[in-house]
Amino acid sequence: MTRQMKLGAFLWATGHHIAAWRHPQAHVRAGIDIDHYIQLARAAEAAKFDMVFCEDAAGLREANVGIASQTSRSIGFEPISLLSALAVQTSRIGLVSTASTSYNEPYGLARTFLSLDHLSGGRAGWNLVTSASPIEAANFGSTGLKPHADRYERAREFAEVVTGLWNGKLGASGHDGQSFSVRDPLDLPRSPQGAPVMVQAGASDVGRDLAARTADVVFTAAQTFEEGKAFYDDLKGRMAAYGREPDDIKIMPGVAPVVAETEAEAREKYEELQDLIPDDVGVALLSSYLSISDLWRYPIDGPLPDLPESEGMKSRQALVIEQSRRDGLSIRQLARHFAGARGHWRIVGTAAQVADELQARFEGGAADGFNVMPSYFPGELDAFATLVVPELQRRGLFRRDYEGRTLREHLGLKRPA
Amino acid sequence: MDNGATMHLAVSLFPGTTDPSPGREFSRLAGLVQKAEAAGLDMVLLADSAPASGGGAANSPMPFEATTLLAALATVTSRIGLVAAASTIDHQPYNLARRFASLDIISHGRSGWNATMAQAPREAANFSRPEGFSPDDFRRRSEEYIGIVQGLWQGWDADALLFDQTGGRFHDPGKMHLLDHKGEFFSVRGPLNIARSPQDTPVLVLSGLSVSDLDIAARTADVILLDDGPIDGAKARYEELKRRVATCGREPNAVRLLTNISLVADGTAKPTIADSMEKGFRAKSCDGFNIQMPAQLSALEDLVDLVLPEMRRRGLFRESYRGATLRSHLGLTGGGDQ
Numbered sequence: 185m186t187r188q189m190k191l192g193a194f195l196w197a198t199g200h201h202i203a204a205w206r207h208p209q210a211h212v213r214a215g216i217d218i219d220h221y222i223q224l225a226r227a228a229e230a231a232k233f234d235m236v237f238c239e240d241a242a243g244l245r246e247a248n249v250g251i252a253s254q255t256s257r258s259i260g261f262e263p264i265s266l267l268s269a270l271a272v273q274t275s276r277i278g279l280v281s282t283a284s285t286s287y288n289e290p291y292g293l294a295r296t297f298l299s300l301d302h303l304s305g306g307r308a309g310w311n312l313v314t315s316a317s318p319i320e321a322a323n324f325g326s327t328g329l330k331p332h333a334d335r336y337e338r339a340r341e342f343a344e345v346v347t348g349l350w351n352g353k354l355g356a357s358g359h360d361g362q363s364f365s366v367r368d369p370l371d372l373p374r375s376p377q378g379a380p381v382m383v384q385a386g387a388s389d390v391g392r393d394l395a396a397r398t399a400d401v402v403f404t405a406a407q408t409f410e411e412g413k414a415f416y417d418d419l420k421g422r423m424a425a426y427g428r429e430p431d432d433i434k435i436m437p438g439v440a441p442v443v444a445e446t447e448a449e450a451r452e453k454y455e456e457l458q459d460l461i462p463d464d465v466g467v468a469l470l471s472s473y474l475s476i477s478d479l480w481r482y483p484i485d486g487p488l489p490d491l492p493e494s495e496g497m498k499s500r501q502a503l504v505i506e507q508s509r510r511d512g513l514s515i516r517q518l519a520r521h522f523a524g525a526r527g528h529w530r531i532v533g534t535a536a537q538v539a540d541e542l543q544a545r546f547e548g549g550a551a552d553g554f555n556v557m558p559s560y561f562p563g564e565l566d567a568f569a570t571l572v573v574p575e576l577q578r579r580g581l582f583r584r585d586y587e588g589r590t591l592r593e594h595l596g597l598k599r600p601a
Numbered sequence: 602m603d604n605g606a607t608m609h610l611a612v613s614l615f616p617g618t619t620d621p622s623p624g625r626e627f628s629r630l631a632g633l634v635q636k637a638e639a640a641g642l643d644m645v646l647l648a649d650s651a652p653a654s655g656g657g658a659a660n661s662p663m664p665f666e667a668t669t670l671l672a673a674l675a676t677v678t679s680r681i682g683l684v685a686a687a688s689t690i691d692h693q694p695y696n697l698a699r700r701f702a703s704l705d706i707i708s709h710g711r712s713g714w715n716a717t718m719a720q721a722p723r724e725a726a727n728f729s730r731p732e733g734f735s736p737d738d739f740r741r742r743s744e745e746y747i748g749i750v751q752g753l754w755q756g757w758d759a760d761a762l763l764f765d766q767t768g769g770r771f772h773d774p775g776k777m778h779l780l781d782h783k784g785e786f787f788s789v790r791g792p793l794n795i796a797r798s799p800q801d802t803p804v805l806v807l808s809g810l811s812v813s814d815l816d817i818a819a820r821t822a823d824v825i826l827l828d829d830g831p832i833d834g835a836k837a838r839y840e841e842l843k844r845r846v847a848t849c850g851r852e853p854n855a856v857r858l859l860t861n862i863s864l865v866a867d868g869t870a871k872p873t874i875a876d877s878m879e880k881g882f883r884a885k886s887c888d889g890f891n892i893q894m895p896a897q898l899s900a901l902e903d904l905v906d907l908v909l910p911e912m913r914r915r916g917l918f919r920e921s922y923r924g925a926t927l928r929s930h931l932g933l934t935g936g937g938d939q
Contacts, residue, residue: 206766206769212766242696249774258777259762259794261703262699262700264668264669265704268671289691292728299664299665319790324695324789363729366727368723462769
């Protein structure tokens with residue numbers, strides 16, 4: 185069979201667009217409505233998506249309470265409980281959640297995800313993050329955010345312990361390392377898919393090495409084909425050093441489509457959303473991606489100031505700065521642009537136009553699939569499912585039905601020994 | 602028609618003979634909990650079977666961790682309370698508070714956290730603390746931990762969410778409160794990134810109490826589980842506990858004391874169990890019972906089909922649910938049924 189793309193449905197509150205919650209067709213109570221999420225997961229499953237994916241942060245996303253109160257992102261379900269509920273209300277779709285290596289212990293996390301895997305019959309995945317937010321850090325001690333390198337060293341050991349527990353390879357003496365010690369094997373049966381799927385998203389140098397060594401799936405942000413291709417080649421090139429085949433990792437860039445029957449309608453839909461963004465919210469969101477706190481001091485119609493390298497999200501920061509220089513964007517323009525897609529790749533157009541762009545990156549060696557980030561829910565997930573998915577299927581680029589029952593089978597991943 | 606009965610009944614399911622297939626095991630457990638719900642029980646307590654938590658769990662493990670199981674069960678039930686055990690060693694307090702706050706919204710106000718005051722002997726060794734905690738440290742840490750969790754559960758006022766789409770105001774920032782906790786073992790700023798519980802806060806069920814934990818329980822617990830004992834001692838214990846609850850400035854009825862009893866699945870349980878529950882309850886030694894049984898249909902059938910009809914005939918247990926939340930089943934304030 186010819187190679188087909190993998191698709192994730194990235195679920196987030198009222199939608200990925202920062203002003204989604206204000207859209208008349210968004211479900212404004214999404215963050216407290218479990219039935220809403222059950223319907224989204226079932227819709228994604230009916231469209232044969234490989235997985236639904238939930239982002240996570242153990243804390244508020246925005247420190248400025250005035251800004252935060254103008255977005256819907258301060259409240260939402262905790263994703264492991266959410267996906268456990270979805271597990272028994274769906275039957276085929278993969279269920280992937282983010283969880284932090286900085287604020288968990290590997291034994292508990294391995295056990296919890298394995299339980300989700302059993303509840304779902306082998307459809308669970310864990311997206312490893314090291315957590316770059318000082319807001320989260322303040323909920324777990326008084327010492328503040330640890331340096332990037334330290335967080336990744338802890339993450340490397342964490343991932344090693346978790347996979348050892350899942351694969352039953354911890355050894356009789358358990359694990360006694362720099363950050364963690366574990367004595368017993370897990371008390372749950374082996375995963376129906378061998379082990380839950382390991383997902384990562386860190387794009388820094390050390391993040392790429394960790395992914396090349398341990399990840400099954402990598403989520404990434406790439407604005408242009410060239411960026412995406414460079415990342416894809418670099419990451420796949422690192423895998424041989426760890427004795428892995430390039431196809432052992434599926435690279436899935438985020439994509440934020442706005443799709444409609446006609447291009448004019450799609451543009452209108454996009455502009456309608458952009459007009460709902462308050463300037464102070466856009467600038468605050470951009471500030472958080474740049475890991476600086478005083479962007480509001482600079483003229484909103486002027487260029488980005490020069491910025492020092494931060495301990496936060498290194499790779500995302502570089503992406504934003506590059507784009508602002510390349511396209512000569514003002515702070516306001518950049519803020520609106522990023523508020524819309526949060527640094528991910530935006531496509532506005534018809535189903536054929538969206539499919540063309542996805543196909544070009546997929547066939548051009550810049551992606552194995554895509555993590556789809558609908559602007560608002562449920563409308564924009566439905567639009568992708570009913571317009572773009574059939575177009576991809578007609579072109580033979582996406583499955584018409586699930587090939588198997590587990591997430592590993594959907595993704596075409598090996599079962600771990 | 603309501604019979605006015607005030608006894609509270611919980612069942613505590615511990616791992617029994619499990620089905621070799623975890624998928625079928627969930628359906629089997631769901632069937633048990635649905636049966637308990639049809640019988641109108643206040644709540645089901647789900648044990649967490651980490652080997653560290655002790656007992657013979659390693660011989661027949663449930664394939665599920667308790668909080669994930671609770672979330673799944675919440676979607677296939679609609680009235681019964683669902684309480685999961687979760688360890689203060691396993692989770693950071695922020696994460697645990699958030700998990701249960703989420704479970705409470707998923708279950709529409711039917712969730713509770715069963716915290717134990719007893720340190721499981723092997724547990725800390727799997728959580729990077731091979732030395733464990735001294736009993737005194739464990740007690741102080743547990744008290745601080747519980748305070749953080751309950752504080753975080755109150756971080757958002759019930760009317761904080763505005764959903765004002767045209768005005769661009771999603772929530773009222775004045776109704777979101779930092780915890781700013783700095784203590785001996787933990788430092789937690791808060792708030793949780795999740796809305797207020799539909800039943801005010803999830804229910805806190807405390808077990809594994811020693812005599813020196815009674816003040817902590819009196820101050821913080823919604824439900825206390827204590828082992829069965831001679832009736833005179835149990836009556837004195839109940840009075841003492843209610844006195845301490847009052848001393849903490851709480852209504853004596855703000856805490857429910859349930860006595861643990863075991864049910865053996867042999868079809869002969871009806872007369873003895875019903876008699877002993879009636880005797881204990883009428884002697885005012887407790888507010889009800891936590892009936893511990895293996896997660897097996899035969900055991901639950903004995904309770905539901907033999908014991909409960911007898912209890913209702915004697916006017917001891919209510920005919921059906923009076924509200925929608927676990928707090929309302931337990932007759933606790935802030936039940937969210939208003």
